[in-house]
Amino acid sequence: MGTFIITEGQSIDDRMIIYRLPLIFQGMGFTMAKSCEYCQIDGGYGKLIKETPYWMIFLAPSQRYLGTCVVALKRQCQDLSELEDEEWEDFIGILQKLEHSLKKTFNPTLFNWSCFKNKAFRDGDPNPEIHWHFHPRYQEKVQFSGLEFEDPDFGYVPKTTPYKVPEEIMLKIISAIQENL
Numbered sequence: 001m002g003t004f005i006i007t008e009g010q011s012i013d014d015r016m017i018i019y020r021l022p023l024i025f026q027g028m029g030f031t032m033a034k035s036c037e038y039c040q041i042d043g044g045y046g047k048l049i050k051e052t053p054y055w056m057i058f059l060a061p062s063q064r065y066l067g068t069c070v071v072a073l074k075r076q077c078q079d080l081s082e083l084e085d086e087e088w089e090d091f092i093g094i095l096q097k098l099e100h101s102l103k104k105t106f107n108p109t110l111f112n113w114s115c116f117k118n119k120a121f122r123d124g125d126p127n128p129e130i131h132w133h134f135h136p137r138y139q140e141k142v143q144f145s146g147l148e149f150e151d152p153d154f155g156y157v158p159k160t161t162p163y164k165v166p167e168e169i170m171l172k173i174i175s176a177i178q179e180n181l
């Protein structure tokens with residue numbers, strides 16, 4: 001598999017190529033899970049926010065819960081028990097930074113972390129991938145960039161119902177998270 005490096009100098013447009021990586025990976029023999037009801041409503045994990053040695057952090061296509069992200073492992077791996085120690089360490093760093101950033105950015109009430117992989121097994125040839133869903137949850141409404149976000153499911157598991165916001169708002173959410181990351 002090739003290596004994709006994002007440099008500081010690249011524009012946001014350049015970096016957006018990266019969130020089409022699932023399709024590129026498919027072409028390279030890296031098979032993405034066919035779909036995930038939580039995060040792959042656009043056929044991929046979303047827009048890249050940050051990359052670490054072992055993981056990629058995306059802003060999820062659905063923002064039903066403001067700041068919803070996906071943290072995807074860069075290699076094919078089915079079970080959490082197969083993760084290497086350095087991959088766990090890298091992930092813990094992401095978890096801490098992401099929660100800290102969201103707290104400063106949107107001040108959610110709590111965070112949900114989930115690793116489901118269920119939908120991949122509904123088909124005959126399951127090929128799930130390790131990716132974490134990061135759902136910030138809100139007891140109060142949040143205003144951001146002229147839009148009001150609420151969490152209609154507060155206190156319950158996140159719903160898969162997609163909620164899309166305009167492209168320019170997505171970019172602003174990414175910038176806001178990156179500023180505090």
Ligand SMILES: [Zn+2]
Binds near residue numbers: 036037039040131133
């Ligand atoms: Zn997912």
